[in-house]
Amino acid sequence: MAHTLPALPYDLDALEPHISRQTLEFHHGKHHNAYVTNLNNLVTGSELENKSLEDTITAVAGDAGKAGVFNNAAQVWNHSFYWQCMKPGGGGQPTGALADKINADFGSYEAFVEQFKAAGATQFGSGWAWLVLENGTLKVTKTGNADLPLAHGQKALLTMDVWEHAYYLDYQNRRPDYITTYLEKLVNWDFVAANLAAA
Amino acid sequence: MARSQLLSLLASLVLLLGWCPLPAWADFALPPLPYASEALEPVIDATTMSIHHDRHHGAYVANLNAQIAANPGLTELSLEALQGQIADFPVAVRNNGGGHWNHSQFWTVMGPVGQGGKPSTQLLKAINASFGSLESLQTEFNKTAAGHFGSGWAWLIRKPDGTLAITSTANQDNPLMNLEGIERGTPLLGLDVWEHAYYLKYQNRRPDYIAAWWDLVNWNEVNRRFAAV
Numbered sequence: 001m002a003h004t005l006p007a008l009p010y011d012l013d014a015l016e017p018h019i020s021r022q023t024l025e026f027h028h029g030k031h032h033n034a035y036v037t038n039l040n041n042l043v044t045g046s047e048l049e050n051k052s053l054e055d056t057i058t059a060v061a062g063d064a065g066k067a068g069v070f071n072n073a074a075q076v077w078n079h080s081f082y083w084q085c086m087k088p089g090g091g092g093q094p095t096g097a098l099a100d101k102i103n104a105d106f107g108s109y110e111a112f113v114e115q116f117k118a119a120g121a122t123q124f125g126s127g128w129a130w131l132v133l134e135n136g137t138l139k140v141t142k143t144g145n146a147d148l149p150l151a152h153g154q155k156a157l158l159t160m161d162v163w164e165h166a167y168y169l170d171y172q173n174r175r176p177d178y179i180t181t182y183l184e185k186l187v188n189w190d191f192v193a194a195n196l197a198a199a
Numbered sequence: 200m201a202r203s204q205l206l207s208l209l210a211s212l213v214l215l216l217g218w219c220p221l222p223a224w225a226d227f228a229l230p231p232l233p234y235a236s237e238a239l240e241p242v243i244d245a246t247t248m249s250i251h252h253d254r255h256h257g258a259y260v261a262n263l264n265a266q267i268a269a270n271p272g273l274t275e276l277s278l279e280a281l282q283g284q285i286a287d288f289p290v291a292v293r294n295n296g297g298g299h300w301n302h303s304q305f306w307t308v309m310g311p312v313g314q315g316g317k318p319s320t321q322l323l324k325a326i327n328a329s330f331g332s333l334e335s336l337q338t339e340f341n342k343t344a345a346g347h348f349g350s351g352w353a354w355l356i357r358k359p360d361g362t363l364a365i366t367s368t369a370n371q372d373n374p375l376m377n378l379e380g381i382e383r384g385t386p387l388l389g390l391d392v393w394e395h396a397y398y399l400k401y402q403n404r405r406p407d408y409i410a411a412w413w414d415l416v417n418w419n420e421v422n423r424r425f426a427a428v
Contacts, residue, residue, distance in 0.1 A: 030403040071348050124294050125350035125370035125393075145349035164350070164394035165403065173254040173395065 002044075003053060003073075005036045006080050014088040018185045023169045031165055032079040039072040053077055054150060061151040074146035078128060082161050087188040091181075094189040098196050105138040113183060115140040120162050120179040129179075131158035131192065133199050157195045158187065226267060226274050229260045230303055238311045242411045247399045252306065255395055259298030259371070266292050278303070282375035293378075297371035301352055301389060308388050308424075310417040319422040322387075329363040337413060339365045340390075345406045350393040353409075355421075356384030357428050363387070387424045388416065 008028050013021040039056075043049050048056050048069065056073045060066035093109050094102060106112040112131075119142040120129035127144045132154040141149065142162075149156040160182050167178035232252050237245035267273050270288055273281065278300050285293045309315075318326060318333065330336040336355070344353035347367040354366050356374045366374060366382045374384045390412060397408035 026402045034403065067348075124290075127349075164398060168394060168398040169402075172250050172399075173258070 002040050003036050003076060005033050006083070008083055010088060015086060015186060018170075018181045019086075019167075020170050023167070026169070027161075027165060028079070028083070032076070035072045035075040035079065039069065039076055042069050042072060057148070057150055070151075071146040074148050074151070077150070078146065078148055078159060078161070081156060082128075082159050084191050085158050085160070085188055086182075086186040087191075089185075090188045091183060091185040092187075092189075094193065096193060098189065098193040101138055101196060112138075112140065116160070116183065117176070117179050120160055120182075121176055123162050126163040129160045129162060130154075130156055132156055133196065155195070155199045157199070158192045227260050227263050227278065227299060229257050230306070232306055234310060239309060239415055242312065242415050243309075243397075244400050247397070250399075251391075251395060252302070256298070256302040259295045259302065263292065263295035263299050266295065279375070282373060283377055285376045286378055293376070294371050297373055297376065300375070301371055301373050301391070304386060304389055305391050307420050308417050309412075309415040310420075312414045315415065315417040316419040316422070318418050319425070322418075322422050322425045325357075325361075325363050325425070336363075336365070341406070341409050343367050344390050344392050344409045347392050353390045353392060354384075354386050355388040356382070356386055357425065358382075358384040367392075385424070385428050388421050 005028075008024065012024045012028075015024065043051075043056065048059060051059060053073060053076060057070065057077060060070045060073070063070070093099065099109065102109055102112050106115065116129060116131065119140050123129060123142040123144065125144060127142060128148070130141045130143065130149055132139050132141055132149045134154045138157070139154070141152075141154070143149075160179065162175060162179075167175065171178040229252075232248065235245075236248040236252070239248060263273075266289070270292060273288075273292065273296075276284065278296070281288075281292075281296050282300055285296060288296070323333065326333055326336050330339065340353060340355060343365050344367065347353060347369075349369065351367055351369045352371075352373065354368065354374050356364055356366055358364050364382065364384065366384070368374065368376075368381060372378065372381060373389065374381060374386050377383070390409065392405060392409075397405065401408040
């Protein structure tokens with residue numbers, strides 16, 4: 001069962017002007033695609049060949065000898081999840097049960113935003129910022145390179161890619177501007193709410 | 200407060216400031232690029248060089264200086280000496296102090312195409328002893344640089360036993376740092392493989408950036424670093 005590159009859930013220019021068509025062409029068509037290709041090359045013919053993506057990740061997490069498999073498998077998962085975390089006309093405040101949960105666990109939406117922005121801005125080098133559910137409580141985290149909540153017993157609800165390739169063509173060194181735009185214009189809260197409801 | 204009192208207070212302030220040593224936050228400085236920002240065209244474009252030097256390197260220097268108040272010991276160390284004692288400092292010093300040293304070396308080991316000279320006889324002898332040939336060194340270096348996952352640097356180092364080796368470090372770490380997991384040695388040549396170093400021109404094609412970069416290598420500086428060990 002070869003791993004496949006999922007189609008973007010919107011057109012390449014759907015997130016303009018916040019994320020350019022050019023960025024998505026490279027990010028989805030080259031970076032995400034390369035992780036899929038590399039993963040298939042690494043697992044074909046091994047005992048991991050027929051495992052699902054999530055089973056592959058949990059099987060090799062923490063195994064230094066399988067770092068290549070982990071990095072590529074986790075990056076396939078992270079990007080597939082990231083695309084769904086955004087939508088044209090997204091951003092702003094969540095509503096309903098998700099909003100209530102954010103208020104209960106962070107104190108306010110603004111407090112969540114402050115933590116999420118800090119996580120994205122202070123993830124030094126390549127990595128990801130997350131909203132996760134851990135033991136029933138919402139939490140903001142950050143991970144380096146390919147690392148992800150699944151490897152830490154947490155349920156991912158929302159992610160933001162802060163590898164430079166996610167924003168460099170559009171924002172260059174201005175990562176904080178990308179983060180603010182992501183929250184104000186791009187987040188697909190419906191997807192996050194569905195993740196919370198399914199948890 | 201009477202006007203005379205105010206003037207007197209202001210005069211005292213001026214005197215006081217005049218007598219104070221230079222404020223500590225001025226201690227680390229962003230070195231200017233040793234060439235024009237367009238000098239490395241067409242291998243590295245002028246826009247990349249300006250943003251990389253002025254914004255990224257500039258931010259490491261500013262953020263390192265912002266650490267001085269909480270870590271006054273920083274003012275007693277040279278930038279290079281700091282690297283060897285980095286384990287004694289918080290992670291913000293490691294990240295920004297490393298970023299300052301790494302980029303400062305990066306600018307100097309590059310130069311305009313065709314002006315970098317060649318490895319010296321002594322360096323070539325060491326290269327042949329450790330790798331067999333310059334071509335083999337480059338093949339191994341390219342593989343390490345292309346295969347480094349995430350942000351970081353690829354290095355040619357001289358190990359304490361005198362042999363040369365290729366290594367890579369994550370983020371802004373470098374081979375001078377006294378950290379666990381780092382293969383230590385004297386850096387002779389370091390290549391930035393953070394995406395910000397090449398993304399505007401090469402995007403996902405890191406191997407193309409690495410292959411083209413050899414045309415920029417300033418062997419005169421690498422020779423100097425090798426001879427100074």
